[in-house]
Amino acid sequence: MRHDIPNPDHAIVVEQLSKRYGALLAVDNVSFTVAKGELFAFLGPNGAGKSTTAEIIETIRAPTSGKVTVLGMDVARSKAKVVRRIGVLPQGFSSFDRLTVRESLSYFAQVFGSDADVDALMDLTHLRSKANALFNTLSGGLKQRLGIAAALVNDPELVFLDEPTTGLDPHARRAVWEVLKGLKERGKTIFLTTHYMEEAELLADTVAIIAKGRIVATGSPARLTEQHADHMRLTLGSSDAATPALIRKMGFEPTRTSDESLCVKVDDADDVRAILGEIERAGLSLRNIDVRRPNLEEVFLKLTDESRTDVAKGGPG
Amino acid sequence: MTPRIIAANLVVRLRSFYREKSAMFFTFAFPVILVLVFGTIFTRPEHLDFDLPVQDLSRSAASARLLDALTTDHTFRITPVPAGVDAAQYAREHKLNLVLVIPEDFAVREAKRVGARDPGVSVPLTYVHDPSSTSVSTKIQALDAIVAAINQKMTGTPPFITLVPASILAERYRFIEFFVPGIIAMAIMTSSLGNALNMNAELRQKGILRKLATTPITRTDWLVSSILYQIALSVVSTVAILIVSYAVFDVRLHVGFWLPIIVVVEVIAFVGIGMLLTPLAQEAESASAVGNAFLFPMMFLSGTFFPVEMMPAFLQSFAKLLPLYYVNEALRAAMIFADGPATLRLTGVAAGFAAIVFLAGTLKTRWDGEA
Numbered sequence: 001m002r003h004d005i006p007n008p009d010h011a012i013v014v015e016q017l018s019k020r021y022g023a024l025l026a027v028d029n030v031s032f033t034v035a036k037g038e039l040f041a042f043l044g045p046n047g048a049g050k051s052t053t054a055e056i057i058e059t060i061r062a063p064t065s066g067k068v069t070v071l072g073m074d075v076a077r078s079k080a081k082v083v084r085r086i087g088v089l090p091q092g093f094s095s096f097d098r099l100t101v102r103e104s105l106s107y108f109a110q111v112f113g114s115d116a117d118v119d120a121l122m123d124l125t126h127l128r129s130k131a132n133a134l135f136n137t138l139s140g141g142l143k144q145r146l147g148i149a150a151a152l153v154n155d156p157e158l159v160f161l162d163e164p165t166t167g168l169d170p171h172a173r174r175a176v177w178e179v180l181k182g183l184k185e186r187g188k189t190i191f192l193t194t195h196y197m198e199e200a201e202l203l204a205d206t207v208a209i210i211a212k213g214r215i216v217a218t219g220s221p222a223r224l225t226e227q228h229a230d231h232m233r234l235t236l237g238s239s240d241a242a243t244p245a246l247i248r249k250m251g252f253e254p255t256r257t258s259d260e261s262l263c264v265k266v267d268d269a270d271d272v273r274a275i276l277g278e279i280e281r282a283g284l285s286l287r288n289i290d291v292r293r294p295n296l297e298e299v300f301l302k303l304t305d306e307s308r309t310d311v312a313k314g315g316p317g
Numbered sequence: 318m319t320p321r322i323i324a325a326n327l328v329v330r331l332r333s334f335y336r337e338k339s340a341m342f343f344t345f346a347f348p349v350i351l352v353l354v355f356g357t358i359f360t361r362p363e364h365l366d367f368d369l370p371v372q373d374l375s376r377s378a379a380s381a382r383l384l385d386a387l388t389t390d391h392t393f394r395i396t397p398v399p400a401g402v403d404a405a406q407y408a409r410e411h412k413l414n415l416v417l418v419i420p421e422d423f424a425v426r427e428a429k430r431v432g433a434r435d436p437g438v439s440v441p442l443t444y445v446h447d448p449s450s451t452s453v454s455t456k457i458q459a460l461d462a463i464v465a466a467i468n469q470k471m472t473g474t475p476p477f478i479t480l481v482p483a484s485i486l487a488e489r490y491r492f493i494e495f496f497v498p499g500i501i502a503m504a505i506m507t508s509s510l511g512n513a514l515n516m517n518a519e520l521r522q523k524g525i526l527r528k529l530a531t532t533p534i535t536r537t538d539w540l541v542s543s544i545l546y547q548i549a550l551s552v553v554s555t556v557a558i559l560i561v562s563y564a565v566f567d568v569r570l571h572v573g574f575w576l577p578i579i580v581v582v583e584v585i586a587f588v589g590i591g592m593l594l595t596p597l598a599q600e601a602e603s604a605s606a607v608g609n610a611f612l613f614p615m616m617f618l619s620g621t622f623f624p625v626e627m628m629p630a631f632l633q634s635f636a637k638l639l640p641l642y643y644v645n646e647a648l649r650a651a652m653i654f655a656d657g658p659a660t661l662r663l664t665g666v667a668a669g670f671a672a673i674v675f676l677a678g679t680l681k682t683r684w685d686g687e688a
Contacts, residue, residue: 060530080533088531094523096329098336103329110325111532134336150528160531 008072011036011158011189012057017066019052026052028213029066034206036157039180039190041204045304046195049213051091051162054193058088058160071157084112087156091163091193093147097136101127101146104135105153112154125149125179141172148179159183162193177203197297207296211304221296228299231265234272237287238262238279246282247275261288318537326534326542330516331549345554348504349561352497355622356566359492367456369393370416372404377424386467387417392459404445414450415457418443431471490653493566498648499621501558505551505583506615506641511608512547513591517682518604521595540588540679547584555580575651575660582664583644586671590640592678620645640674643667 007013012034019027027049034040044050055061057068059079068075070082095104102118109116122128125145130138138146144164151159161180165173173196180203183190194200200207201221208218217224235257236243247254247264252275254262266272272291279286334340369387373380384395398407398416408416420426423440430438444460446453469476520526529539555576562568594611598604618632619625619641625633636642647663650656 055527058531060527083531083533086531088528090524090527090531092524093528094525095528096333096525098333099329103332107325107329108532111322111534113321113533147528 007033009035010069011038011071012040012191013067013069014053014057015067015069017053017056017068018064019049019056019061020064026213027056027063030210030213030215031066032208032215032218034189034191036189037187038205039184039192039203041192041194041200041207042210043194043197043200043207043300044210048210048304050193050195050210053210054160054162054191055090057191058086058090058162059083060088060090084154085157087151087154087159089144089147089151089159089161089164091166093144093150095135095143095146095150097134099135100132101135101138101142102131104146105149108150109153114154116153116155118153121149121152124152124182126175139172141168141175144168144172144176145179148176148183152183156188158189158191160191160193163195164192165194165196165199173199197295197300201296209300209303216303217299224299225294225296228302231267232269232272232294233292234264234266234275235288235290235292236262236264236275236279237289238284239287240284242282243279243284246278246284250275250278318535318541319533322534322538323542323545326539327545327549330542330546334546334550344504344508344550345557348500348554348558351503352493352500352558352561353565355496356493356562359496360566366391367393367459368396369456369460370396370398370408370411370413371419372398372400372402372407372416373419374400374421375419375423376400379424379427380419383419383423383467387460387463390463392463404443408445408447414447414453415460416445417460418445490569491566493562494568494570494653495624495649496622497558497562497568497570498652499645501555501580502583502619502641502644502648503616503621504554504558505547505580506587506644507612508550508554509547509584509587510591510594510612511605512550513543513588514594514598514608515604516543517592517595518598518600522600536679536682540682543588544584547588548581551580551584552577570652571655573651573655575657575664576648579644579647579651579660579664579667582668582671585675586640586644586667589671589673589675589678592682593674596681615639615641618642640667640670643670 010033012032014033015031017027017030018025030049030053042050042054052061056063057070057075059075059082062076071085073082075082096107099107101122105116105118105121109118119128122131125148127142127145127149130142133142135143135146148159148161148164151161164180165176168176177199180190180192184203192200192204204221206219207221207224209216209224217228219227236254238261244254244262247262252264252266252271254264257263264275266275276286276289334344371384371387373384387393388395398404404416404418407413419442420440426438426440429435430440442464444457446457520529559570559572562570590611591608594607595604598607616622618628618636619639620636621641625636625642628636643663643666647660647667650659650663
């Protein structure tokens with residue numbers, strides 16, 4: 001599939017992209033698109049090829065084959081133009097140790113020839129109180145927020161965030177999420193590389209999962225969950241011996257968990273209501289009830305496990 | 318090439334340098350300290366004077382005349398050694414490297430030689446010395462010269478052959494005049510090579526290069542700003558060395574237009590070498606080791622601290638393969654001898670080397686995420 005005429009609604013078009021390092025095929029014929037204004041989460045286990053793919057799109061690396069179009073420009077031929085319109089938080093962002101937060105942002109703004117409001121960027125990333133702190137004194141979370149602010153100095157249309165929350169504690173991670181939500185509200189297109197499913201599920205409009213260098217699924221988190229996840233799980237704390245038989249009689253197959261609870265796979269909320277109603281009518285007791293919806297993590301594990309199995313069976317590597 | 322970006326990089330690097338106190342010390346203070354220490358140790362005063370312990374066993378008018386003659390040109394200050402002690406033992410106990418012994422029969426022998434005009438009579442003056450002492454040979458030479466003058470005076474005829482000094486230098490030339498150009502060259506070399514190597518290794522290791530690769534900074538912008546940064550540091554370092562040298566040692570050096578030209582050539586040469594060595598320093602921590610492995614042999618074999626003529630012939634040949642040798646020689650040709658043609662020739666060799674290594678270093682330096 002070729003896109004000779006750029007679609008103005010697409011911020012990124014990746015076509016049959018491959019990257020080889022010697023014998024290792026890190027990215028294998030990958031194609032996808034990112035719509036303008038969306039937060040696109042690129043997921044994959046470590047070594048799956050997600051950072052390599054992201055860095056090719058960000059113009060940091062050159063592809064072995066294939067084509068990448070960013071904001072209508074071929075990155076291989078228009079790198080200088082592309083970098084002026086994108087903002088990048090590379091994986092493990094670092095700046096000059098002995099520059100303050102304010103000086104770092106001013107430096108990157110000057111490099112882009114931008115008249116960025118450094119104070120506003122610090123406000124957006126909640127860094128104002130650290131304006132005069134040297135980079136080498138910042139915590140991991142503050143460094144990442146500075147990296148995000150540095151990625152915004154040229155007011156980019158497209159922002160790449162490569163694992164912005166890796167290694168951060170839960171508080172710092174949530175602080176970064178707030179910044180991302182703020183960017184999304186401003187209409188920025190965001191390409192987020194992460195291996196945190198919770199992050200993608202919470203923030204992303206579209207998710208692509210890459211495993212062993214290949215895209216194994218693309219879609220919204222809800223759609224992927226619907227397409228690929230197993231049933232809802234109803235867990236019942238019941239010591240009545242009659243409960244399993246009652247549930248079986250209704251056509252479900254309960255299993256015992258390690259804590260002697262009963263786990264039942266159900267299709268939807270109606271099934272949950274029916275089972276609970278029958279138990280109540282039979283006068284059986286329940287200690288506790290837990291209903292779990294399928295989530296992106298299950299989809300991710302399932303798809304990446306399948307990919308591993310394919311490889312083990314001699315599939316693509 | 319974008320002047321705005323070059324200026325931004327230059328400001329960042331100067332600001333970072335200013336905040337790195339140890340870098341400030343090693344770039345500016347360390348060469349100045351070397352000048353002060355080595356200048357003080359090796360710069361000899363205009364007139365040498367030594368203590369000369371003398372054991373006068375004669376204790377006669379003749380020996381008194383000899384002692385007067387020994388102190389006539391003020392080279393020696395006579396300190397008496399008791400007559401009843403063993404001179405060698407006394408020298409060991411009092412840590413003396415030279416003791417002159419006037420024999421008991423000095424007056425008698427002098428009378429025979431001078432009064433009876435017996436040319437077969439001589440007087441052996443024993444000098445007890447410590448051959449392991451580095452300064453004793455200078456004292457012995459001075460003593461030899463004085464004794465020769467006394468002998469010549471006693472013969473009553475003027476010498477047939479005399480030595481007349483004629484210096485190739487317009488002005489006096491001391492160790493410090495030799496040393497200062499060497500220290501200027503050494504300071505520029507260590508700073509240029511070290512900074513290029515450390516900065517490139519750090520950029521790669523910390524991933525800053527990956528971020529810079531996604532900005533409009535080009536490799537040319539970065540290299541030009543690196544050169545300008547090094548030139549700025551080198552100018553400050555050179556000025557500091559010269560100020561201290563003039564103020565403390567009253568050096569007589571020619572500081573003309575050649576000096577800034579040689580400084581720029583040296584900066585380009587050693588930034589180029591730093592870029593070429595960067596692939597060997599996989600981590601910032603190993604950059605110093607790689608740099609030192611290159612810097613120290615260069616420093617000691619290129620005539621920074623002593624003339625290469627003092628080294629064995631094969632090392633002299635090797636020294637002439639080193640770029641710092643030509644920088645040292647060019648600086649000395651310009652600053653000591655004011656020899657324009659020699660300076661031009663030596664600077665030309667250094668500039669040719671600088672052009673080659675800088676070009677090679679530029680081609681070797683990757684300016685993208687795969688560097």
